[in-house]
Amino acid sequence: MASWSRVLIFLWAFLFVLYWGGPQSSKSIPLQTLLQNATTEAETLGNMTWPVNASLYPAVADKLDNLADTAGHTKYPQFYRNITGFLKGRYSPFNLSAHSRPEPPGFNHTEAKLHRGTAFDFNRPGSLNIHLRANDSVLSDVKYLEGHARLTMESEGWWNGSPLVLDLQGVHFLENGSVLLIGVPEGVDSALHDIPNMMRTNVTFTKALSVVEGVNQQYMRDLEAQLKDDIHAEQEVFLDPVKVNCTFRVFIQLKPLSHHVTTRDILILEQELEDPQGLSTITPPPLLSTTYIYSPECGIFLEADGMKGLKLERYHEKTRSYAMYACLIAAAQLYLTLEQMEYTATHSALSKVSVVTIGTQSVLDAYLFLVHLTTGIVIQQLFLPFVTVSFFLFALFSIFEMRYLFTVSRAQRRDVEGGILGAIFSRFYVSLYVLFMCLFLFYQYATRFTSIIVVTGIIMHSFWVPQIYRNVKRNSRKAFQMKYVVGISVSRLAIPLYIYGCPHNVVNYDETSPTGLMLLAGYVAAQVGLLVVQDVFGPRLFVPEHVGHLGSVPTCHLEGDTLSDLAIST
Secondary structure, three states: OHHHHHHHHHHHHHHHHHHOOOOOEEEEEEHHHHHHHHHHHHHHHHOOOOOOOOOOOHHHHHHHHHHOOOOOOOOOOOOOOOOOEEEEEEEEEOOOOOOOOOOOOOOOHHHHHHHHOOOOOOOOOEEEEEEEEEEOOOOOOEEEEEEEEEEEEOOEOOEOOOOEEEEEEEEEEOOOOEEEEEEEEOOOOOOHHHOHHHOOOHHHHHHHHHHHHHHHHHHHHHHHHHHHHOOOOEEEEEEOOOOOOOOEEEEEEEOOOOOOOOHHHHHHHHHHHHOOOOOOOOOOOOEEEEEEEEEOOOOEEEEEEEEEEEEHHHHHHHHHHHHHHHHHHHHHHHHHHHHHHHHOOOHHHHOOOOHHHHHHHHHHHHHHHHHHHHHHHHOHHHHHHHHHHHHHHHHHHHHHHHHHHHHHHHHHHOOOHHHHHHHHHHHHHHHHHHHHHHHHHHHHHOOOEHHHHHHHHHHHOOOOHHHHHHHHHHOOOOOOOHHHHHHHHHHHHHHHHHHHHOOOOOOOOOOOOHHHHHHHHHHHHHHHHHHHHHHHHOOOOOOOHHHOOOOOOOOOOOOOOOHHHHOOOO
8 A cells, every 4th residue: 555655646746747847838829920020020020121320229239339440450350150069157237327428319227127027137147048049031231139138136145036048130341240128028029120220320220121122031931831731830938037028239340350360260160160171270258248228218337348259060069078078987986886785795895885875876877867867868968978977877777776776685684586676676766766856846946045955965965974873883994995085085075166167168067166176075075074983983972972872783593604704882
């Protein structure tokens, strides 16, 4: 009866995670509706003309003028032509009212406050991450860009608040390195005609209009082709949980490259990065930019200077380096596990080992295996390196750690083999599922509650605590080889060290956390220190005498064991 209760609880939890979408929701839009909207958009674009004597964005006109200023550089500055990749930096708010900036025509403070909402505080600084994908357009000197931006406001104590994610689309002028984008919250409809309206000259207006007209026509052809296959087809769009109803104008100005760089140098470099042929190229110069985010109707202006970029090709190189790093860690753990299995070859040695300690590490390795395998399958360029990492992790947890776990449990329980095997596997996969559920919630809420990251890190790196407790309870020592304890502890800290210690990692976290890393390393080192003290001075050295006898060690006679194997140090 108890087993059936556990199964029902497991199924209810599975359905909860499967059907509960967290704070993010979605909606489905018929393709017929999208095609009608695209047709209307085409008519609007066809009737657009450059507004003569128009004064665009008077409140921030001086800042936009300074943004494109390239004074101090060569007469013909060079810029990256393909900026597919990531831009990362920090933004700070600029209070338009405090600086007595003129308000846009028809600006209403009450409506602006309602559009901004209360979930995201635009008056606080924070981090800005932009992912862009460049596409060829009908013009050779203009790229059409798509992507998204993620704004995360600076935390106050344990509460971070929800990040704001914007869908971006716009144009990149290759000659002067200027990028102009329209950004709207996820799930909010955006209009292509807003892109030409951002242009401040007749020339750029004409070019932008030609580009978006070509994009809209291609979009209509794609919708018509899909509708031929299924007249009732729908498209699902995700809605951002933050209720912000503002349209943002994103102005990005790339910093000119060194005056030694020529157009030919950039073309060869980008061609070699995209399709390596072994050509000699210059060292890739840094991709730097300044970004302004402006919403006239909401009275919001954010500025981010000195944003650092990472081209997509360089990102793939870094992922391959990470894969080699992870392979070495998994191989080291595999070697240490084999050494430990040989060290505890007898029943008396196995009786000292904590099943929870081995089980916890098995669950963590199983989760890492699935994460790397899924990443390799989803991203084609990362398939081979990440599947290699998955192979090592799979061999580690499914063959060696599970075998060791079964051997330890059988030696300690002295039960029927089939019953032990079923209990081990059921508990292992339930624990793995619980970890998945916790990490699902962690993904949904970790950006809001900084304390979740701390608590999760402590729990996942408490794998020596059960062994310390078992040593005290059984009055036993030296359950693990010291090189296994030290090696596993260091290798378990290697991934957090990379994610939170390396400022340019593939996970692309906003910033490093040296203090948190020191605390985590100190916590694991304290566990190792307790194990060393127990091995050298006795397992109950730090237990007060008045506590009394914590547990008795059962006397057992195991055939084939020597007296030295059965001896328990006091």
